[in-house]
Amino acid sequence: MKEILLAHGGGGDEMNELINKLFFKSFSNPILEKMEDAATIELKSPIAFTTDSFTVNPLFFNGGDIGKLAVVGTVNDLVMAGAKPRYLTCGFMIEEGFLFSDLQKIVKSMQDEMEKIGVKVVAGDTKVVPKGSVDGVFINSSGVGEIVQKNISSHNIKAGHVLIVSNEVGNHGACILAKREDLDVETSIKSDCALLWEPVKALYEAGIAPIALRDATRGGLSAVLNEWAVASNIGIKAYEEKIPVADEVRGICEIFGFEPYEFANEGTMVLALKEEDASKALEVLKGFEVTKRASLFGVAVKEYEGRVILETPWGSQRFLESPKGELLPRIC
Numbered sequence: 001m002k003e004i005l006l007a008h009g010g011g012g013d014e015m016n017e018l019i020n021k022l023f024f025k026s027f028s029n030p031i032l033e034k035m036e037d038a039a040t041i042e043l044k045s046p047i048a049f050t051t052d053s054f055t056v057n058p059l060f061f062n063g064g065d066i067g068k069l070a071v072v073g074t075v076n077d078l079v080m081a082g083a084k085p086r087y088l089t090c091g092f093m094i095e096e097g098f099l100f101s102d103l104q105k106i107v108k109s110m111q112d113e114m115e116k117i118g119v120k121v122v123a124g125d126t127k128v129v130p131k132g133s134v135d136g137v138f139i140n141s142s143g144v145g146e147i148v149q150k151n152i153s154s155h156n157i158k159a160g161h162v163l164i165v166s167n168e169v170g171n172h173g174a175c176i177l178a179k180r181e182d183l184d185v186e187t188s189i190k191s192d193c194a195l196l197w198e199p200v201k202a203l204y205e206a207g208i209a210p211i212a213l214r215d216a217t218r219g220g221l222s223a224v225l226n227e228w229a230v231a232s233n234i235g236i237k238a239y240e241e242k243i244p245v246a247d248e249v250r251g252i253c254e255i256f257g258f259e260p261y262e263f264a265n266e267g268t269m270v271l272a273l274k275e276e277d278a279s280k281a282l283e284v285l286k287g288f289e290v291t292k293r294a295s296l297f298g299v300a301v302k303e304y305e306g307r308v309i310l311e312t313p314w315g316s317q318r319f320l321e322s323p324k325g326e327l328l329p330r331i332c
């Protein structure tokens, strides 16, 4: 099998061959193997339930690919809701003529990510569409998880709560942009694409109850902070020098006139915490590779309700606006 043919999505022998040679090889588990019309799963309620579609261009980038992104994106949304991720579904929309070897790589990287935290694909779907109907492959993924930490919400932030960002911001967006524009820095900018379950679980185990959690995906840090300021009817004061940004990302932003705070991240979260939890939380986060650059960068304030104030290293202030329009289509 060299290329994916329309027949591979046809529901007949060719499709069974694709399922057996590819998807079952990587995703196999007793629930999936039953091959019923729907998976039967048992969960302790309440549950978190999420869905996302992935259309990233290019499909392969420094630090990941569309498969890893689908697992990470879906899992992280469950984690941000206070859930332990359990089961995923995945639907593949594949363009006729797509290379089987590329599909293998994508499926393998999904498997690698899922194995890290023990989540499983329990239902899937494959469609093959005529050449030109999609660009390579698109993936839709839904996920369910069991809520292990209640009351995490963007509506609960109060003046005095502090804000931590778990990593440098803008790496995923800058990495995709550099690859598309074929820039020399492409090799040095790596997407932050990573699962956040382990560090968040460690926070719970350390007795920390986050007020709010959000992965700063599309719209980046700016979108999260502006959404939180509105949802909780507070002002947010952020100190620019405390927000970690890689030099290469800063450089790319200067070339293209972007703000690193508006670039998408795929393994970077923002946490709102009680002030007394902040130092312990930083200590926990710094113990994990994916969150070792965590930094306390801001605080919720009574003034400027619904707005985000960015204070520069020179003490001047400006509003950090919510991103407008579409900076970079097909980022995730």
Ligand code: MG
Pocket: 076, 077, 080, 214, 215, 217
């Ligand atoms: Mg999210």
